[in-house]
Amino acid sequence: MARVTDFAEAGFGTLMEELQWRGLITQSTDPEQLAQALNGDPVTFYCGFDPTAASLHVGNLVQLIIMRHLQAAGHHPIALVGGATGLIGDPRQSGERTLNPKDVVAGWADRLRSQIGGILDTTGDNPVRFVSNYDWTARMSVIDFLRDVGKNFRLGTMLSKDTVARRLNSDEGISFTEFSYQVLQGNDFLHLFDEYHCTLEIGGSDQWGNLTSGLDLIRKVRGETVNVFTSPIITDAREGSSANPRAMRCGWIPRCSVPTASISSGSIVPTRRWGIC
Numbered sequence: 213m214a215r216v217t218d219f220a221e222a223g224f225g226t227l228m229e230e231l232q233w234r235g236l237i238t239q240s241t242d243p244e245q246l247a248q249a250l251n252g253d254p255v256t257f258y259c260g261f262d263p264t265a266a267s268l269h270v271g272n273l274v275q276l277i278i279m280r281h282l283q284a285a286g287h288h289p290i291a292l293v294g295g296a297t298g299l300i301g302d303p304r305q306s307g308e309r310t311l312n313p314k315d316v317v318a319g320w321a322d323r324l325r326s327q328i329g330g331i332l333d334t335t336g337d338n339p340v341r342f343v344s345n346y347d348w349t350a351r352m353s354v355i356d357f358l359r360d361v362g363k364n365f366r367l368g369t370m371l372s373k374d375t376v377a378r379r380l381n382s383d384e385g386i387s388f389t390e391f392s393y394q395v396l397q398g399n400d401f402l403h404l405f406d407e408y409h410c411t412l413e414i415g416g417s418d419q420w421g422n423l424t425s426g427l428d429l430i431r432k433v434r435g436e437t438v439n440v441f442t443s444p445i446i447t448d449a450r451e452g453s454s455a456n457p458r459a460m461r462c463g464w465i466p467r468c469s470v471p472t473a474s475i476s477s478g479s480i481v482p483t484r485r486w487g488i489c
């Protein structure tokens with residue numbers, strides 16, 4: 213795969229500039245610090261996908277394109293499929309989620325993994341590593357969870373997170389289950405930091421609160437600074453994308469504009485252009 217420096221050598225500027233050119237960075241930790249991480253030696257980064265349906269959706273494609281860019285630049289991707297968080301439900305504005313049966317969620321998780329494997333490189337020097345947060349979350353006791361993880365979260369900060377605040381102001385409110393979601397995602401980042409020295413998490417712009425919960429947790433318990441950045445989310449299928457349309461273009465070669473993938477019957481189908489164009 214292309215190395216980090218290839219962007220600059222090929223006259224395309226840095227990886228950070230490439231992502232900015234494509235309009236793929238909405239919000240981030242200190243841009244200088246992020247640029248150092250992205251443009252420097254390979255780092256391990258992750259993005260999570262919850263199995264809340266039998267297929268990824270077009271919104272996930274933006275994250276996958278970013279992951280592919282970072283992978284092509286030599287960084288090490290981790291795709292987290294949320295075997296645990298998929299059972300809880302990330303709070304969304306439209307209201308409380310219905311809990312899906314555990315075996316159904318496990319089946320959806322398998323499908324997501326194979327879709328992601330169709331877009332990211334699964335071989336080579338820096339293949340995507342698949343993990344499920346079920347593996348470290350399910351075995352934690354309630355007592356350990358509250359003592360080791362919960363103790364590091366302040367209620368005021370948790371209540372001020374965008375999605376939570378909005379739901380609190382709605383008629384329906386929010387259950388304790390969904391309210392706790394940010395703690396689980398924060399703990400994922402800490403786990404991946406400890407296990408793989410993962411120092412960067414990415415997500416859609418609706419994920420800022422969840423990303424910063426991991427960032428704060430790592431700072432608090434390990435005294436280390438890590439990075440996060442969010443990207444535009446696709447908000448309206450009819451009107452097109454709120455994301456920069458360039459974001460929906462091939463990420464293999466910098467500035468290439470061949471479409472990355474198409475959506476067919478609700479599934480993401482890579483155009484098989486990776487590496488050819």
Ligand SMILES: N[C@@H](Cc1ccc(O)cc1)C(=O)O
Binds near residue numbers: 292297345397398401
């Ligand atoms: N909360 C993310 C999915 C996710 C789950 C666990 C994580 O550790 C990270 C991300 C979403 O809804 O899109």
